[in-house]
Amino acid sequence: MKPTDISAPDYFHKVVDCQWACPAHTPVPEYIRLIAAGRYSDAYMLNWKSNVFPGILGRTCDRPCEPACRRVRVEDEPVAICRLKRVAADYKDDIKARLPRPAATGNGKRIALVGAGPASLTVARDLAPLGYTCVVFDSDTRAGGMMRTQIPKFRLPDSVIDEETDYILDLGVDFRGGTRIDSLKALLEDGYDAVVVGSGAPRGRDLDIPGRQEAAANIHIGIDWLASVSFDHIHSIGRRVIVLGGGNTAMDCCRSARRLGGEDVKVVVRSGYEEMKASPWEKEDARREGIPIHNFLVPKAFLHTDGRLTGVRFETVTAEHDARGRRKLVPSGEPDVIFECDDVLVAVGQENAFPWIERDIGIAFDERDMPEVDKLTFQSTNPMVFFGGDAAFGPKNIIWSVAHGHEVAVSIDKMLRGEDIAERPRPAVQVMNQKMGIHEWSYKNEVMPDERYMVPHRDNATALGNIKAEVELGFDPNLALAEAGRCLNCDVETVFTAPLCIECDACIDVCPMDCITFTQDGDEDELRHRLRAPALNPEQAIYVADGLKTGRIMAKDEDVCLHCGLCAERCPTGAWDMNKFFLEMTHAGPACR
Amino acid sequence: MTYLAKPKFHHPSLPKNAIGFTRRDYEASTSTLCAGCGHDSISAAIIEAAFELSIEPHRVAKISGIGCSSKTPDYFLGASHGFNSVHGRMPSVLTGANLANRDLIYLGVSGDGDSASIGFGQFAHALRRGVDMVYIVENNGVYGLTKGQFSATADKGSKSKKGALNSDSAIDLVSMALQLGATFVARSFSGDKAQLVPLIKAAIQHRGAALIDVISPCIAFNNHVGSTKSLDYVRAHNEAVNALDVMIGRAPITVDHAPGKVVTVTLHDGSELRLRKLNDEYDPGDRLAAMNFLQAHAARGQIVTGLLYVDPEADDLHGHFDTVPTPLNQLGERELCPGADTLDAINAGLR
Numbered sequence: 001m002k003p004t005d006i007s008a009p010d011y012f013h014k015v016v017d018c019q020w021a022c023p024a025h026t027p028v029p030e031y032i033r034l035i036a037a038g039r040y041s042d043a044y045m046l047n048w049k050s051n052v053f054p055g056i057l058g059r060t061c062d063r064p065c066e067p068a069c070r071r072v073r074v075e076d077e078p079v080a081i082c083r084l085k086r087v088a089a090d091y092k093d094d095i096k097a098r099l100p101r102p103a104a105t106g107n108g109k110r111i112a113l114v115g116a117g118p119a120s121l122t123v124a125r126d127l128a129p130l131g132y133t134c135v136v137f138d139s140d141t142r143a144g145g146m147m148r149t150q151i152p153k154f155r156l157p158d159s160v161i162d163e164e165t166d167y168i169l170d171l172g173v174d175f176r177g178g179t180r181i182d183s184l185k186a187l188l189e190d191g192y193d194a195v196v197v198g199s200g201a202p203r204g205r206d207l208d209i210p211g212r213q214e215a216a217a218n219i220h221i222g223i224d225w226l227a228s229v230s231f232d233h234i235h236s237i238g239r240r241v242i243v244l245g246g247g248n249t250a251m252d253c254c255r256s257a258r259r260l261g262g263e264d265v266k267v268v269v270r271s272g273y274e275e276m277k278a279s280p281w282e283k284e285d286a287r288r289e290g291i292p293i294h295n296f297l298v299p300k301a302f303l304h305t306d307g308r309l310t311g312v313r314f315e316t317v318t319a320e321h322d323a324r325g326r327r328k329l330v331p332s333g334e335p336d337v338i339f340e341c342d343d344v345l346v347a348v349g350q351e352n353a354f355p356w357i358e359r360d361i362g363i364a365f366d367e368r369d370m371p372e373v374d375k376l377t378f379q380s381t382n383p384m385v386f387f388g389g390d391a392a393f394g395p396k397n398i399i400w401s402v403a404h405g406h407e408v409a410v411s412i413d414k415m416l417r418g419e420d421i422a423e424r425p426r427p428a429v430q431v432m433n434q435k436m437g438i439h440e441w442s443y444k445n446e447v448m449p450d451e452r453y454m455v456p457h458r459d460n461a462t463a464l465g466n467i468k469a470e471v472e473l474g475f476d477p478n479l480a481l482a483e484a485g486r487c488l489n490c491d492v493e494t495v496f497t498a499p500l501c502i503e504c505d506a507c508i509d510v511c512p513m514d515c516i517t518f519t520q521d522g523d524e525d526e527l528r529h530r531l532r533a534p535a536l537n538p539e540q541a542i543y544v545a546d547g548l549k550t551g552r553i554m555a556k557d558e559d560v561c562l563h564c565g566l567c568a569e570r571c572p573t574g575a576w577d578m579n580k581f582f583l584e585m586t587h588a589g590p591a592c593r
Numbered sequence: 594m595t596y597l598a599k600p601k602f603h604h605p606s607l608p609k610n611a612i613g614f615t616r617r618d619y620e621a622s623t624s625t626l627c628a629g630c631g632h633d634s635i636s637a638a639i640i641e642a643a644f645e646l647s648i649e650p651h652r653v654a655k656i657s658g659i660g661c662s663s664k665t666p667d668y669f670l671g672a673s674h675g676f677n678s679v680h681g682r683m684p685s686v687l688t689g690a691n692l693a694n695r696d697l698i699y700l701g702v703s704g705d706g707d708s709a710s711i712g713f714g715q716f717a718h719a720l721r722r723g724v725d726m727v728y729i730v731e732n733n734g735v736y737g738l739t740k741g742q743f744s745a746t747a748d749k750g751s752k753s754k755k756g757a758l759n760s761d762s763a764i765d766l767v768s769m770a771l772q773l774g775a776t777f778v779a780r781s782f783s784g785d786k787a788q789l790v791p792l793i794k795a796a797i798q799h800r801g802a803a804l805i806d807v808i809s810p811c812i813a814f815n816n817h818v819g820s821t822k823s824l825d826y827v828r829a830h831n832e833a834v835n836a837l838d839v840m841i842g843r844a845p846i847t848v849d850h851a852p853g854k855v856v857t858v859t860l861h862d863g864s865e866l867r868l869r870k871l872n873d874e875y876d877p878g879d880r881l882a883a884m885n886f887l888q889a890h891a892a893r894g895q896i897v898t899g900l901l902y903v904d905p906e907a908d909d910l911h912g913h914f915d916t917v918p919t920p921l922n923q924l925g926e927r928e929l930c931p932g933a934d935t936l937d938a939i940n941a942g943l944r
Contacts, residue, residue, distance in 0.1 A: 073605070074602050074605075439596045439597070445597065446597060446598075446600075447602065448600060448601065449601055449602060502629070502812070502816070502825075503784065504631070504634070504810070504824060505634045505637070505786070506628060506629045506633060506634070508637075509633055509634055509636075509637040510599065512599050512600045512601075512602055512617075513602060513604050514603075514604045514607070515604075533604040533606055533607070536606075549825065549828075550828065560602075560604060560605065562600055562602055564597070564600055565597075566597060566599065569597060569628070570628050570629070570633075571628060572627065572628040572629030572812045572813075573629070
């Protein structure tokens with residue numbers, strides 16, 4: 001095998017599974033150590049720099065980091081990374097003095113940002129301190145976009161949104177709330193140097209089945225209904241409610257309905273329970289509130305009498321797999337199921353809608369009526385117009401919008417300085433030795449099996465009685481410390497220096513996970529099978545070093561390494577060392593140019 | 594050494610043996626030896642051998658003397674019996690234990706100081722009596738605990754870490770064992786587990802006195818240029834005469850690796866040793882030839898390793914004494930004190 005080039009930033013970055021999985025590449029283990037040390041403000045600022053909305057994301061993130069967490073591979077449940085992020089937000093001091101200052105003088109460039117959601121706000125946060133005049137438009141009077149309108153208050157209180165959107169607006173951003181942009185052409189004619197479209201995926205999909213028109217008064221589109229609840233336009237719902245759909249919006253709908261008078265609320269999903277799009281923890285939250293989920297039922301008709309909804313008829317289906325392993329839902333042949341209800345909430349997906357973008361202003365749209373957007377630069381075919389967040393590639397999550405926003409800001413900063421925006425800045429990387437003494441390391445390397453700690457919840461009676469009462473209470477500092485202790489510090493890397501190695505086998509013998517092998521070289525596929533423990537996870541790299549006296553190679557399977565550093569402690573010559581790998585993405589500003 | 598206990602986590606694919614234990618179940622406390630010590634590799638080899646043989650830990654007694662090597666029984670087979678005895682007295686303590694309870698597997702763990710100096714007499718007598726044991730010498734050629742003076746197995750002319758030359762002749766424990774009548778004699782190297790683990794397994798299966806002299810480099814005091822017991826020196830001068838597979842029970846599943854004639858030796862309990870010859874002229878069944886071979890190669894500065902001699906028909910001390918099959922410690926008062934009439938009969942027989 002080719003010896004591993006550990007100086008390539010991607011190599012160790014991939015070993016830090018959580019950071020690699022995070023779209024914004026937040027340095028997770030670093031902030032978890034800060035939380036363990038009680039340095040909540042420092043942990044918050046590290047997050048803020050990377051993901052802009054630590055308090056919001058600490059409550060609502062879809063957490064791509066957690067399934068990637070190494071604890072899953074060596075134990076069972078991942079570290080509660082997301083809820084630890086919230087701890088940093090909850091217990092930090094006043095950090096306003098640590099935020100960037102509004103630019104003293106402008107640089108003369110004006111950027112228009114359509115929509116005040118996470119994508120646009122991230123762009124504004126990155127560009128405003130550099131002297132760009134950022135004008136953010138939103139039809140709502142307050143900033144936040146879908147974070148404010150679609151996420152129920154019992155999951156994300158307004159105070160948290162206010163705080164974190166204000167940090168950005170206070171950077172000298174010109175926020176024009178209550179201003180809907182109806183024509184991109186007109187906006188472009190206003191002489192902006194660049195336009196950012198961060199208008200989300202605002203249209204909830206409808207369900208066109210018999211009875212839809214007749215019973216329309218009691219059939220609501222999920223995200224619109226959630227927005228109305230959020231704006232205090234809706235305060236009640238019928239006693240019996242059916243939520244159609246299996247995503248996170250469906251979970252928000254059913255739990256909201258439960259709080260607005262819905263006593264008999266049920267979720268009905270086409271697919272099986274496991275295949276539902278909703279995050280496992282959101283399904284669990286719904287279950288905890290006594291909301292049943294019915295699977296393998298396809299809605300066939302809304303039933304109604306005298307213009308009033310009475311129920312929904314469903315066809316029962318089963319999942320079948322075709323020759324290529326694709327899942328198909330086929331009628332089971334069992335009789336249809338009828339659920340009676342007073343209201344239906346339709347949460348079967350959402351989509352983009354760009355009626356306000358003229359098709360003759362140089363922005364190409366594909367056959368699905370989505371703008372053609374460059375995956376790297378987020379530039380549309382009109383060089384002045386950039387897309388980010390759900391508006392770019394369809395509905396995803398907040399953290400993706402943030403990641404997009406950073407990239408859009410880099411593109412705009414480079415473009416307006418006359419640089420090639422296709423050339424992307426490399427991340428900033430530091431690698432530092434962590435040895436403090438013969439048996440002392442700068443991190444907690446005493447790794448133990450330890451099950452994930454539960455976040456305390458408000459009791460059901462109180463939670464269901466007030467739609468604005470936050471359900472999750474967050475970790476207290478002691479629980480946070482315990483949970484932070486579960487982090488394996490995957491960013492503290494095993495670094496091997498072959499010329500120092502005397503091949504004494506000490507590291508092989510002491511490694512609890514049998515990660516290390518000294519053997520004859522070979523092809524990767526073959527080598528993976530004859531390591532001390534077979535390395536059967538192709539997603540995880542084999543760290544290979546040559547230059548040993550016996551002519552063998554050192555091969556280390558990164559898959560289940562605990563980063564306990566025992567190899568380095570047992571190494572008599574320092575051939576193994578533990579080095580902290582710290583990677584930060586390069587955002588707009590002098591470093592990206 | 595390390596202060597950190599080895600985490601309880603293990604690789605998801607860690608296999609279990611016939612009695613449901615993983616290799617990790619045969620581990621014990623964290624080693625306090627110096628980082629890189631060859632002795633820790635030997636401990637790991639013993640753990641591997643016990644795992645592969647599916648030995649029930651309570652059926653093993655590990656007995657040692659004094660020294661770095663004699664500390665190691667604390668670092669393997671934590672659920673087995675142990676006795677850390679007096680300097681050089683492991684063989685007599687082990688002999689006593691073996692006489693009292695012949696059912697256990699006896700691991701005698703010792704070093705070059707413990708066995709070739711203060712305990713040299715004990716070493717000799719345990720082997721010549723044929724005590725059923727695995728006698729492992731963790732041989733590094735120095736007194737590590739007292740900072741690296743030459744031991745009795747240091748080669749004449751080898752150099753200490755400080756540069757002093759050794760003027761004394763070396764004791765070769767393998768040659769001694771052959772001469773003393775040991776019925777299983779092997780030499781190996783802590784840095785070669787592929788060779789060492791099967792040798793330990795075979796020695797455990799063997800009935801009678803089995804000696805394994807394991808060259809175990811002392812990283813702190815004897816791993817420099819001029820030492821003949823350094824990792825580099827042993828690797829450069831290692832002359833392995835054979836490679837070993839140990840087969841327990843029927844239907845061994847092996848792939849015959851590299852070329853070389855395979856010789857099968859069947860032990861008393863039916864288990865098989867398959868020796869793949871690496872040196873065509875070497876015959877591990879010929880004690881006299883083995884002694885000559887060793888001397889000739891030692892004169893050339895080569896370190897002969899492998900299974901050097903085995904007598905598959907060997908008997909042990911209990912056989913020589915014709916003791917009852919039941920361990921003495923399980924006999925009741927009736928059997929042990931059969932009464933005046935029996936004593937009279939014995940006395941009468943001697944008149």
